[in-house]
Amino acid sequence: MTTRYDAHFELGDATWLNTAHQGALPTVAAEAARRAIAWKQKPFELTGERFKGVPEGLRAAVARLLNANEDEIVLANSASYGLHLIANAYPWRQGDEIIVMETDFPSDILPWLALEARYGVKVRRLKPQGRVLSPDELRAAVTPATRLFCTTLVHSFSGHAIDLDALGDVCQSAGVVFVVNASQALGARALDVTGHPVDAVTTVGFKWLCGPYGTGFCWMAPRLIDRLHRTHAYWLSMLTADDLAGELGELRVGPVERAADFDVFGTANFFNFTALREAIDLLLAIGLEAVEDHNQRLVQKLVESCTENGYRLISPSAATASRSSLVLLTDDDPAALARLKSRLDREGIFTAVRAGAVRLSPHLYNSTSQIDLVGDILNESRAS
Structure with a gap:
């Protein structure tokens, strides 16, 4: 029997199967955001301890999530922030080469393309056979010219997961920096950065981690941090409000010492970062292995319903390492697929259409009864 976790959320009668777009905010996270709003309503509640404690608390939660050190965490507002950070802070040389996947999500390609004219870097877009x-x-x-490889951990347009260790081994043996966008994976599964040959992991906080929109973070291995130069000098990453009470003396911008030197501006982001911390803490309390087990039970039921009713799966059909929490189905008859999407919409079942396929992405707030209803609709739509 699948454990019910929907009590942590307030989705009402809706069936939200579009976590790959946005995760639902847990009740505890919403309460944290409301407390932060109350602080802002009474600015004297925005104490120095809270200005310091909000980013420190989130950084510590992210470190626990990834089994990383706090000094390796960059607080951000998106996955793109981490990608642009590395793109602009890496010591590129004329003729350096970057490899990306041609069919990847645009955020994993665009930051590197901007380097071609500026540094004479070449971006190679490989089209995969699969x-x-x-x-x-x-x-x-x-x-020999390849310096960096960037790809997604779970492909948004197909639901396929990469072979993280095997790709990382290729990069490691060739001295290539390996950057991974985990936005469609982290929160649906565990990721221990100490156990994989990867140099950087960047992600949003608002999908499978169930945080507010406009949140994210990036983990970077110390060996990569040591190679990067500063992209900005954010005063709160070097000073505190207490420092302003006395003579500042001569301001200096030193070398990069930790990942926090790359933090997004406004790290005391009370409304968003307090809520993201609560969402991460909830997932950790439930256990990422339990979350993945719950999600995969729902995915298996969806896969079986798709197969039984003659829909063609874009995502993996077998329960292998390449399967994620994204299920994408299509049909040789576009009109039939459009009718299916319309029926799901009418029944209050929220999904998405990506690359000509209906994408369903269940998470811990979904139940087996909701997935059974989707199965009934798949059957009825096929029969019609």
Whole structure:
């Protein structure tokens, strides 16, 4: 029997199967945001301890989530923030090469393209034979000029997960920086950054982590931090409000010492960061393994319903390492697929359409009865 976690959320009668777009905010996170609003209503509640404690608390929660050190965490507002940070802070040289997947989500490609005219860097867009790049395809593409490889952990347009360790081994053996966008994975599954050959992981906080929109973070291995130069000098990453009470003396901008030197401006983001911390703490309390088990039970039921009713799966059909929490189905008859989407909409079942497929992305607030209803609709739509 699947454990019910929907009591932590307030979705009402809606069936939200679009976590790949936005995760639902848990009640405890909403309460934290309301407390933060109350602080702002009475600015004397915005104490120095809270200005310091909000980013410190979130950084500590993220470190626990990733089994990382706090000094390796960059607080951000998106996954793109981390990608642009690395793109603009890395010491590029004329002729350096970056490899991306041609069919990846745009956020994993665009930051690197902006470097071509500025530094003479070449971005190679590899088209995979399957849904995501295989280790053999990457190995064959790497050249002595290759400096960095960026890809997604779970592909938004197909639901396929990459072979993180095998791709990382290819990069590690060639001295290539390996950057991973985990936005469609982290929160639906555990990710221990100490157990994989990866140099950086960036993600949003508002999908599977169930935080507010406009949140995210980036983890970077110390070996990568040591190679990066400053992109900005944010005063709160170097000073505190208490420092303003006396003579500041001569301001200096020193070398990068920790990941926090790259934090987004406004790290005492009371409305968003307090809520994201509560959402992460909730997931950790439930346990990421339990969340993944719950999600995969729902995914399995969806896969079986799709197969039984003759829909073609874009996402993996077998329960292998390549399966994620995203289920994408399509039909050879576009009109039939459009009718299915319309029926789901009418029944208050929220999904998305990506790359010509209906995408369903269940999370811990969904129940087996909701998935059974989707199965009934798949059957009825096929029969009609």
